[in-house]
Amino acid sequence: QKEVEQNSGPxxxxxxxxxxxxxxxxxRGSQSFFWYRQYSxxxxxxxxxxxxxxDKEDGRxxxxxNKASQYVSLLIRDSQPSDSATxxxxxxxxxxxxxxxxxxxFGQGTILTVHP
Amino acid sequence: IxxxxxxxxxxxxxxxxxxxxxxxxxxxxxxxxxxxxxxGLGLRLIHYSNTAGTTGKGEVPDGYSVSRANTDDFPLTxxxxxxxQTSVYFCASSDGPARGTQYFGPGTRLTVL
Numbered sequence: 431q432k433e434v435e436q437n438s439g440p441x442x443x444x445x446x447x448x449x450x451x452x453x454x455x456x457x458r459g460s461q462s463f464f465w466y467r468q469y470s471x472x473x474x475x476x477x478x479x480x481x482x483x484x485d486k487e488d489g490r491x492x493x494x495x496n497k498a499s500q501y502v503s504l505l506i507r508d509s510q511p512s513d514s515a516t517x518x519x520x521x522x523x524x525x526x527x528x529x530x531x532x533x534x535x536f537g538q539g540t541i542l543t544v545h546p
Numbered sequence: 547i548x549x550x551x552x553x554x555x556x557x558x559x560x561x562x563x564x565x566x567x568x569x570x571x572x573x574x575x576x577x578x579x580x581x582x583x584x585x586g587l588g589l590r591l592i593h594y595s596n597t598a599g600t601t602g603k604g605e606v607p608d609g610y611s612v613s614r615a616n617t618d619d620f621p622l623t624x625x626x627x628x629x630x631q632t633s634v635y636f637c638a639s640s641d642g643p644a645r646g647t648q649y650f651g652p653g654t655r656l657t658v659l
Contacts (some may be wrong), residue, residue: 434588436588438586454578460581462646463649464646471651473636473650473651473652473653474636474650475650476590476647476648476649479644479646497652518588518589518645520589522645522646531644531645532577532579532594532596532640532645533591533594533604533646534579534589534591534648535591535605536581536588536589536590537588538586538587538588539588
């Protein structure tokens with residue numbers, strides 16, 4: 431089993447809908463999870479991170495972490511065509527005092543298309 | 547400059563040749579990373595450096611070497627390129643306790659024939 435797995439999609443949603451991107455992981459150790467967005471031909475950019483069970487909201491984006499089921503998801507509300515990109519899920523070990531180590535393990539990415 | 551720069555933008559290289567990909571950041575970040583991105587495989591860590599003078603191996607280090615002589619520069623060298631090293635290479639940096647929060651350069655597209 432890969433350490434981080436994503437459905438490569440493509441996932442297609444209509445404009446204004448909620449896009450739900452999912453990621454499962456192995457290893458139950460203390461970890462932080464990151465969602466990166468990558469437009470075609472561009473470099474990845476961080477959207478948000480989460481390390482505690484539950485939801486974390488930032489604008490139209492909500493990250494959800496369920497440690498018992500070993501999955502993390504990203505919800506995008508009111509999806510826009512500009513949200514069309516590849517979304518990368520990544521994890522890293524979490525150290526004492528809230529630190530996260532830099533050795534990221536990425537999933538293969540999910541391609542999201544938001545159509546008008 | 548602002549952020550991370552990489553050079554060259556793209557390169558076609560004959561197998562067996564030596565190649566150095568350059569990466570420079572002006573954010574004074576302590577940690578730097580090299581990833582390769584291949585279709586269907588996502589980003590994979592090649593090498594990393596937590597601070598100047600130190601380096602470590604990532605998930606796919608074979609065939610690559612790095613050095614970190616100062617804070618700003620983190621070159622990646624392919625000693626003898628092979629076709630399986632055809633990929634897009636990204637350099638990234640991070641700082642502080644949240645090292646998973648990384649800033650990526652624009653990438654280098656390398657083709658080895």
